[in-house]
Each structure stands twice: as structure tokens, then as C-alpha cells.
Amino acid sequence: MTYPDDWRDKARRVRLLALDVDGVLTDGTLHFQSDGQETKSFNILDGLGIKLLQQNGIAVALITGRESPMVSRRAEALGIVHIVQGREDKLVALNALCTQLELSLEAVAYCGDDLPDLAAIRAAGLGLSVNNAPDYVREYADWIPTRPGGQGAVREICDALLNCQGRWDTCLAPYLEGQG
Template sequence: MSPDSPLAPTLADRARKVRLLALDVDGVLTDGRLYFQADGIEIKAFHTQDGHGIKLLRQAGVEVALITGRESPMVTQRAAALGIEHVFQHRDDKLTALRELTQSLGLELEQAAYCGDDLQDLAAIQAAGLGITVPNAPPYMRREADWVTERSGGHGAVRDICDTLLESQGHWAAVMDRYSLDATDRGRP
């Protein structure tokens, strides 16, 4: 782990075990506000950096899931665009969904990270191997989580999680190599 890692060493050890990142949607992948057009169509805004982080995490072999209490075609579209196969909508009991998913994937709860921002996420945050919330969550949620991201939901919080998991699991150098110019290309000997 780098010296500027947001995780304490004991949490970094838990992050190394993560094989599944499960995310709430509203308040985590979005800023939590709901937008409706005059015709009743719901609109959600997603952060592109979160999406790229999810793609990088999936390429490193970590499964990603969405578990949301609401049902929205926007969630279905976003999940499809990111290649997320595990999508649970209209599920208020997030822990039951998380248990079903870990069981179907042959994982233990300690191999799962869960990020949510409100009361219906609490049990899943407490049960996951790495329970995460965002700074825009209520204080009682922040107290219960193992880790509170620096950036808020809808503003790059999920990217922070993905980058930290990639770094914790030793994948960060490969990510940087994929996107960086080598020394020769930068005009260096």
C-alpha cells in the first residue's frame, strides 16, 4: 500500500481478500437526488470515473454487483454499459441479496465489500468483509462503516473504492502500465 492509501493496514488486509464489490445505487453511484421529467421519466446522473473504475476492477477479476431498493431502467442501462451482470433491483433487504449473491458465486461474506449510504444498507455494511459508506451518508452510517470514502456518492466515491481495491490487491502497477507512456515515448532515455 502506498503511504497515501485511505485504508489502515488492518483494512488493507481485508481489501486484499475482496472478490466482490456490491454497490447501492442512489447515494453511492449517484448523488442521491432523484430527477423526474414532466412525463414522469426518471433521470439519473452517473460519474464517468466511477464507470471506468468498475471496468478496471472487473478486468482484475473482481465481480461487481448493484443492489438497489428502487427499480429503474437507468440502472439496467448503466449496468449493461459497464458489463455488470449482477443487478438486484427493488431489494430493500440488501443483506439478503448480498448473501444470495456471495452464495451463488461460491464466496464468503468476508470476500465481499459493500458500499451503501442509508439505513437499508446498514446490515450489509456490517456483514461484509469490508463495509464502506460515503461522506454524504448520515453520521450513524459513517460510524458503522469500516471506511468512509473521501469523495461523495455520485462524485467519484466508487472510483476511490475501485482504485483502492486495485492497489490493495497489487493490480495498480499493471493499470498504470496500460495507460502510461514508457520512458522512451516520453523522450527519456
């Protein structure tokens, strides 16, 4: 895999990947059942990518403007302990998380897809968006994966971070040996 040198340098410093949920971990579609229950679809590829990051010392956080028990359930299944829901002020939430984790923004990759994410994308050491985000959001990102949000974009980000940090071969080895 090849990445621009400046992007690679920023990716090497990342210790936290913070993600918006709707439009990044999902395709942004909201499903409501007749009883008012909300459902969301998450991509399994993204889930394994998140687990690989965590196994390699990169923390993952979710910062979302909506409150959803589905987000809590997915985060629990993936072992994500840093979850901020119901916050449109994504940069304020990200700064608080950085203070809690004793990280500088330079050590953070943030991926979002819409206007509430813009300040966090711009402030993070590595600002990311998804290719189905509006142009005026994507233009502020350092890098954009080829896959859309909810369809493997997060996995592409995870794989790229692991590759740039020289950890990809270690991640791949157990699967090549049938131990993954």
C-alpha cells in the same frame, strides 16, 4: 496511497464489490421529467474504476431498493451482470448473491449510504459508506472515501482495492504507454 493496515488486509480478500445505487453511484437526487420519466446522473470516473476492477478479476454487483431502467442501462454499459433491483433487504440479497457466486461474505466489499444498507455494511468483509451518508451509517463502515456518492466515491474505492491488492501499477501501465 496509504490505508490502515486492518483495512488493507480486508481489501486484499475482496472478490466482489457490491454497491447500492442511489447515493453511492449517484448523488441520491431523483430527477423526474414532466412526462414522469426518471433520469439519473452517473459519474464517468466511477465507470472506469468498475471496469478496471472487472478486468482484474473482481466482480461488481448492484443492489438497489428502487427499480429503474436507468440502472439496467448503466449496468449493461459497464458489463455488470449481477443486478438486484427493488430490494430493501440488502443483506438478504447480498447473501443470495454470495451463494450464487460461491463466495463468503469475507470476500465481499459492500458500499451503501443509508439505513437499508446498514446490515450489509456490517456483514461484509469490508464495509464501506460514502462521506455524505448520515453519521449513524458511516460509523459502521471500515472505510469511507473522501469523495461523495455520485462524485467519484466509487472510483476512489476501486482504486484503493486495486492498490491494496497490488494491481494498481498493472492498471496504470497501459495508460502511461498510451495504450489505455
